[in-house]
Amino acid sequence: MTAMGDVKRRRIDELAARAGAVPEGEGGVSLTRSAFRRLRRDPVAIIGAVIVITFLVVAAFAPFLAPRDPLAQTLLSEIRPGNIPGAREGFPLGVDNLGRDILSRLIWGSRQSLMIGVVSTVLGVVVGMAFGVLAGAFGGWVDTVVMRFIDIVLSIPSLLMAISISVLLGQNQYALMIAIAVTQVPIFARLLRGSMLAQRNSDYALAAQALGVKKSRIVFGHVLPNSLSPVIVQATLSLATAIIEAAALSFLGLGDPDLARPEWGAMLANAQAFLSIRPELAVYPALCIIVVALGFTLLGESLREALDPKFRR
Amino acid sequence: MSSGSSSISAPPVGLGNQPVLEVTDLAVRFTRRGEADTRAVDGVSFSVAPGETIGLVGESGCGKSVTSLAVMGLLPKRNVQVSGSVRLDGQELVGADAETLRGLRGADMAMVFQDPLSSLNPTVPIGTQVTEVLLEHRDMTRKEAVDEAARLLDRVGIPDPLRRLKEYPHQLSGGMRQRALIAMALSCSPRLLIADEPTTALDVTIQAQILELLRELVVDSGTALVMITHDLGVVAGLCDRVHVMYAGKIIETADRHELFARPRQPYTGGLLASVPRLDSPRGAPLTPIRGSARDTIAWADGCAFAPRCDSAQDDCLTEVAGSTVELVPDGPRRELRCRHPIEYPPAPAGATAPGAAR
Numbered sequence: 001m002t003a004m005g006d007v008k009r010r011r012i013d014e015l016a017a018r019a020g021a022v023p024e025g026e027g028g029v030s031l032t033r034s035a036f037r038r039l040r041r042d043p044v045a046i047i048g049a050v051i052v053i054t055f056l057v058v059a060a061f062a063p064f065l066a067p068r069d070p071l072a073q074t075l076l077s078e079i080r081p082g083n084i085p086g087a088r089e090g091f092p093l094g095v096d097n098l099g100r101d102i103l104s105r106l107i108w109g110s111r112q113s114l115m116i117g118v119v120s121t122v123l124g125v126v127v128g129m130a131f132g133v134l135a136g137a138f139g140g141w142v143d144t145v146v147m148r149f150i151d152i153v154l155s156i157p158s159l160l161m162a163i164s165i166s167v168l169l170g171q172n173q174y175a176l177m178i179a180i181a182v183t184q185v186p187i188f189a190r191l192l193r194g195s196m197l198a199q200r201n202s203d204y205a206l207a208a209q210a211l212g213v214k215k216s217r218i219v220f221g222h223v224l225p226n227s228l229s230p231v232i233v234q235a236t237l238s239l240a241t242a243i244i245e246a247a248a249l250s251f252l253g254l255g256d257p258d259l260a261r262p263e264w265g266a267m268l269a270n271a272q273a274f275l276s277i278r279p280e281l282a283v284y285p286a287l288c289i290i291v292v293a294l295g296f297t298l299l300g301e302s303l304r305e306a307l308d309p310k311f312r313r
Numbered sequence: 314m315s316s317g318s319s320s321i322s323a324p325p326v327g328l329g330n331q332p333v334l335e336v337t338d339l340a341v342r343f344t345r346r347g348e349a350d351t352r353a354v355d356g357v358s359f360s361v362a363p364g365e366t367i368g369l370v371g372e373s374g375c376g377k378s379v380t381s382l383a384v385m386g387l388l389p390k391r392n393v394q395v396s397g398s399v400r401l402d403g404q405e406l407v408g409a410d411a412e413t414l415r416g417l418r419g420a421d422m423a424m425v426f427q428d429p430l431s432s433l434n435p436t437v438p439i440g441t442q443v444t445e446v447l448l449e450h451r452d453m454t455r456k457e458a459v460d461e462a463a464r465l466l467d468r469v470g471i472p473d474p475l476r477r478l479k480e481y482p483h484q485l486s487g488g489m490r491q492r493a494l495i496a497m498a499l500s501c502s503p504r505l506l507i508a509d510e511p512t513t514a515l516d517v518t519i520q521a522q523i524l525e526l527l528r529e530l531v532v533d534s535g536t537a538l539v540m541i542t543h544d545l546g547v548v549a550g551l552c553d554r555v556h557v558m559y560a561g562k563i564i565e566t567a568d569r570h571e572l573f574a575r576p577r578q579p580y581t582g583g584l585l586a587s588v589p590r591l592d593s594p595r596g597a598p599l600t601p602i603r604g605s606a607r608d609t610i611a612w613a614d615g616c617a618f619a620p621r622c623d624s625a626q627d628d629c630l631t632e633v634a635g636s637t638v639e640l641v642p643d644g645p646r647r648e649l650r651c652r653h654p655i656e657y658p659p660a661p662a663g664a665t666a667p668g669a670a671r
Contacts, residue, residue, distance in 0.1 A: 212446070
């Protein structure tokens, strides 16, 4: 009887010890760490990340990866109207109408396209967040003034806006980045303001107020961190749109004036003239744009899920 | 500005009958353009002495929470009119400037809210949220604040406080979250603690623990405690004195035992009768108060409770239209707002069962 009791007690102690043991790294998992852990388990996130990282690596190591000089015009003698050389030996994707290696141009072009996407999105996020915090933190007439201004900007179609700005600032790649950034600003400002307003009325903001915490501390320490996740998600999605928009602007001839510098949008525009005889010239850069945009979108979507506190365990 | 030295259980200052909180004729009106004003709180007066616990009782929408927010100065400025007087240790709070109020909140008066999960910031570790209050009101370095925070968590019965400080709210159980919030509220040993339904979101066993914790802390530190609740069980277990509110006014005030033994306002009687009892026969239906809190008339026209009251007579409504039923003294330490209160035979006090009142 007592032996039985002892065995049982030991067994219970053992189970309790096992249940009570805290798994490694469980004590205080921060939001970013737990989001990252969930991202790693999400196949969609992995696909998106692989795409994005691949393109980043290609862009970073373009000089080593590109088989040829993207600017060198070869086989010029064979190029005549109506006779654009397609694929041939030594040129995996063929050459364009000026005899330049398409593959090398795509590889070098990833630099330009990704840089425009990243720089303009970062610019848009920073400026948009500044407006959003201003409106969301102060409320009242500040909110009204800022938001009406943002509404005006938002009411202009983004491409039209970008075109006007790049015309206004003159044709160079910085003007292009600024133009795209400006079209992103209202999105981030609205998003952050909306989520800050929702968070400002939350119980924990009231509780912090009831404990006499300073207003600035409530805004930057409590309300802002809780309002950021939609902005982070939107930023990854905006990266995709920024790249597409950059391509669209170069396609319209408002891009980088240095025509020699390879850029996907410009390549697409260039290929337009030969669309009926050599459609693949347009297909390659278009495919690159689509795949990169898809990569960022997939990553953004799964980031949205990973950052949602409702899914936290 | 904080009254707290490093020791929390300092003896209460001036244990005499000097009240910590004195609310006189407090009224809160919500004004909205194009709509009639709403009088959420209408001439409420009460006071709390050090170490005393009072209860504000009433159903949803009777003005309990608005009263507490008005005392703390947490009501929004726009479209809200607060009048009357709220004195904390003699200092007038109504109309005080925002910075003064902020200095008092957390240091001299603190509040615990209903839902412990949403009252904690989900993106910030518990430790940061506790030390934030300490750094704000007490002259401490970050290191000292962390030690003090661990001590506070330990005091409210959270085991392994150093580990818990690094954790996030979602990693704590409901009871522990509420304990953490109480620790934050008590971090600067405030003179006044307002608890707005602190146990509503918790299950019954945890409720009992939290109430016991609050009782201990009040006894230890001589804090004045205002319990806001609709749960008569909480009142019975904790409060020294009870104010029953209806439609923004106090309708009955009494010491706890008096109130439970001999409720005078029919509304109080109804509240007590509607509590399920273990000694009632099986299958016996509960006794509700008929109607809902929306069936009121303006206090200016008589008694707001009259449309739902079983003992209401004509003079509660029509005959005295245009005059409020006054809150009048009703025996020792009792006040009552009713023209036709429940009567008890003058025989021994405990002879009448409260449930039989209706």
